[in-house]
Amino acid sequence: MVLHGFVVVGLVGLFVASVALLAAAAIRRPRVRVHAPDAWKSYRFGLATFALIFLAFDMEMIFMYPWAVVYARIGVPALLDMLVFIALLGVGVAYAWRMGALRWE
Amino acid sequence: MGVAPALAWTIALSGGGAALAHAVERGLRRTMPDVDPGPAAPVQIGVERAPAQTDPWFYSAAPAIALFGVALALVVIPFGGQLVGADLEVGAFYYLVVLDFVSLAIALGGWGANTPDAVEACYRAVAQLVAYVVPLGLAVIGPLMMARTLSTVAIVEAQHRAGLWYVVAQPVGFALYIATGAMQGYRAPFTEPFASQIHGGVLAAYGGAQALVWRVALSALLFTIAAMGAVLFLGGYAGPIGGPIGMGLKTLGVLVLIVLAGRFFRARSTAETLALSWKVLVPVGLLNVGLVGSLILLGVGQSAFR
Numbered sequence A: 001m002v003l004h005g006f007v008v009v010g011l012v013g014l015f016v017a018s019v020a021l022l023a024a025a026a027i028r029r030p031r032v033r034v035h036a037p038d039a040w041k042s043y044r045f046g047l048a049t050f051a052l053i054f055l056a057f058d059m060e061m062i063f064m065y066p067w068a069v070v071y072a073r074i075g076v077p078a079l080l081d082m083l084v085f086i087a088l089l090g091v092g093v094a095y096a097w098r099m100g101a102l103r104w105e
Numbered sequence B: 001m002g003v004a005p006a007l008a009w010t011i012a013l014s015g016g017g018a019a020l021a022h023a024v025e026r027g028l029r030r031t032m033p034d035v036d037p038g039p040a041a042p043v044q045i046g047v048e049r050a051p052a053q054t055d056p057w058f059y060s061a062a063p064a065i066a067l068f069g070v071a072l073a074l075v076v077i078p079f080g081g082q083l084v085g086a087d088l089e090v091g092a093f094y095y096l097v098v099l100d101f102v103s104l105a106i107a108l109g110g111w112g113a114n115t116p117d118a119v120e121a122c123y124r125a126v127a128q129l130v131a132y133v134v135p136l137g138l139a140v141i142g143p144l145m146m147a148r149t150l151s152t153v154a155i156v157e158a159q160h161r162a163g164l165w166y167v168v169a170q171p172v173g174f175a176l177y178i179a180t181g182a183m184q185g186y187r188a189p190f191t192e193p194f195a196s197q198i199h200g201g202v203l204a205a206y207g208g209a210q211a212l213v214w215r216v217a218l219s220a221l222l223f224t225i226a227a228m229g230a231v232l233f234l235g236g237y238a239g240p241i242g243g244p245i246g247m248g249l250k251t252l253g254v255l256v257l258i259v260l261a262g263r264f265f266r267a268r269s270t271a272e273t274l275a276l277s278w279k280v281l282v283p284v285g286l287l288n289v290g291l292v293g294s295l296i297l298l299g300v301g302q303s304a305f306r
Helices: A002-025 A046-074 A076-098 B003-030 B056-074 B091-099 B101-113 B116-147 B152-162 B171-184 B201-205 B208-233 B243-264 B270-297
Strands: A032-034 B049-051
Touching (some): A002 B003, A002 B208, A046 A076, A046 B116, B003 B056, B003 B243, B056 B101, B056 B208, B091 B152, B091 B208, B101 B116, B101 B208, B116 B201, B171 B208, B208 B243
Parallel strands (some): A032 B049
16 A cells, blocks of 8 residues: 555656656757866865755754654653754754854855 | 556646746746846757767756656645645655755756856755755644644645644744745755856756756746645645645745745855855754744644544
8 A cells, every 4th residue: 555656656757757868868869069178177165064064954854754743642742852852953053153164165 | 546647647747837837937037137047047949969078877867867856746746635646655755855856967967067067057056955955844844743744635634624724823934945945946046056157057058858858847846846835834725716726826826926036135156055044044944843843732733633
């Protein structure tokens, strides 16, 4: 029963991917090759620190979905549990911010 | 719905939604010529051209993956109690995950095209993903908590039974959804990955049928974001005008709201988008979760479960 829904997901994915790839592969007229310089140039990696903080928060989000579903049934204890969790993460953001990790330039 | 009708419905919804979003956005853009259209800019459908030094696999796969992600997300968007591709038990979570395929596609396409503008767009798109995912998740959590479910159909039913659209109980969450939805759809003021300064980024590197696939995917992306906003906050297909028509009107409303909101803010660079996200939107989102949690303890929206 659970898998039944995903049959549609699989079929839609298969169908769309096939059509789009066919559009790319089959409808191929001769192309004009446009010459442009290679893209290799230096990039700053301010993104890396953002990405690390993001990873921590994204993992937290995964825990929040099951929590959200059962929250209303459990009530106050669930709220307190999540507040502790959020407070710890809030401290994490504040620390990263203070240390300049949220600075791009 | 059986498997075959569900498949046909989702394909039709992807194409129809893309056409509708494209037409509406085109019309709205005409009234705001100063705003960078970003991914809504015209693509070179009639021109068969490609950069000479592409990575053929990444480059060709990118538009297909973008459309793949959007169509998979549309599977769980209900336009009626039975009119839904598949009512998955993990619907809302599934939606968030598969829609991020678009971000992957822009990164692959930008990297694969291997021109300076496209690779720049690749970096910007990845940075934008880092900016929007967490606050978007925090905005979506609110309706999930009130509806006690991840199923999109059950979220609509919970709003209907409680007689409460979650936009009324969670205006902060709705505003957060509109802001992060604009980021997720690369619409103004967050058009940086498709900015005119880098000549449209990834789009400039594609022509012909592949450009058309990008066009469909990026328009359907905006439609999908708007439709999910209508499901989560505006009561979806249940409401004063029920069924697909009412859901279509609500989707249109959210779509117009996202596009028009762009004209009131100046364009944000990637650095500003990241700063806005982590210094403002994430703290607001965390506060909103606490706020919604308190409202639920007070019984708001919970009459659906008595």
